[in-house]
Amino acid sequence: MPGDPGLFGPCSVTWQMHGDPMMWIAGLRALHLQALHPRAVRGVLQNSAACQRNSRGRRDAWGRLMRTAHFVGTLTYGTTEAAERAGARVRRIHRTLSATDPATGERYGIDDPALLLWVHCAEVDSCLHVLRRSGCPVSDAQADTSLREQRASARLVGLDPAAVPGDRAALAACFARVRPDLALTPEAREVDDFLRRPPTPLALVPARALLWQRVAHLAYGALPPCAHALYGRPAPPPGTVTRRLRATGCVLRAVPPALRRRLPPRHILRAVERLGPGARPAPYKLRRTAAILDGQDWQGELRD
Template structure:
């Protein structure tokens, strides 16, 4: 097995559990998907950019951890420490299926996540009750996630492929129905609304011991030395995608010159290698083939 094949196999195992399950994306012919997301749509473009999604994904986990109730749910119910790859597979499966999958496949993963949410409830260390299907928490998790994905795309996509202001707003509108299908309410539908939402949430946010521990865990994550090295580079780059107040809350001190002149070029280089190793996306190719059925019809 050559270098490229080894990279592809390792990434497929880490991100997708070793099986892309292309049948979720390939049919039925002409199926528009649950939310009508199509090639060249801002959602497709953002979620199809590997480096932006990897760095944005790590940034999302750090930002989400600042909500004490959301973090308590993860800390008390998730097996991310024992099986971090399994949790990553679940997140990747949800995002790729709702973006590129058929309507039936999207409904299936949304239903699965919704059922899991009904079982996640408890009491945070500060004494407040929480439940994962709380619309307030669902809106927080969604907004922190998609804001981070978009930030990753806008930094790491080639300049000609970055979204305009109008396309950024279209991205937020495009992803909102996914959150609402899970039960979120009052989901931001423009970039400015998302930033206002985050500003309004700041009084409720803080770095709990569980949040700080989760960030330390992420920085050490990796089953091999090579994987740990790549994760550390991507985590450093993800720090640069966070709002300044979020970095301060997490106690991350990484000067701007380091973030821009060191972290970004390294993450971009790693991203190029990973994209080269993966080759053209089989998931996107399958989805394009499915959507082409509608045009032929």
């Protein structure tokens, strides 16, 4: 394909997965997980307008969510130069920020590798968990491939790629190591409260009750049982959550092609403009990418 494919390119598992509409639910699940790490969530809230008690600060939490989505979109679908530039900006900001442990008074940097690794692992785990559980055709081999690919994203936020899990077994081991450190802190409660009832204009409160709370409830239900236990709020039975995830995924992925072409985020639209219509991500292409992992001719599949 003409043009710069960026960090991953259209043949990657990451390229196809990040174009799935269920990524938004995966993002909410990741935020719930990340908030359970006391040092990580303090680092965010102590340096964010989201922790301010005035209405402007609360609204800025939406801005933070949109900036995070923009960053992921740039790393996935932007040019190599754009991705490197975005990563350099994030590293530069992180180097200037720190947080304080209220119990000990210890001051620590936001760019602590252990904290960055937890944030990364919560993100990639949520992406894999929600997409696969909702019916996106990601095989075990593709799941491991996506984790290896995401080491490139980890490098851009300041992590050593060699220290980042590159398969599902290593990711599970990382969660097992961090599990004793997780706790429900006041900061985690604040994040949970925001995700359940984000501030909205009065006219949109009915829509929040009708749509957002269902989405947030679904993301919460997709958390692991240990997270439910820490938050102290019950979740529907796993089978019920899976059925709801699959139903939601089916509805979102069934949007007619003519309408889908008008819906993708601008990062995807720009990538298609740069690389051609064959670069558009789609769930069915994951079945094709499985061919290369099985030793078949993926490039031949793509040409066909």
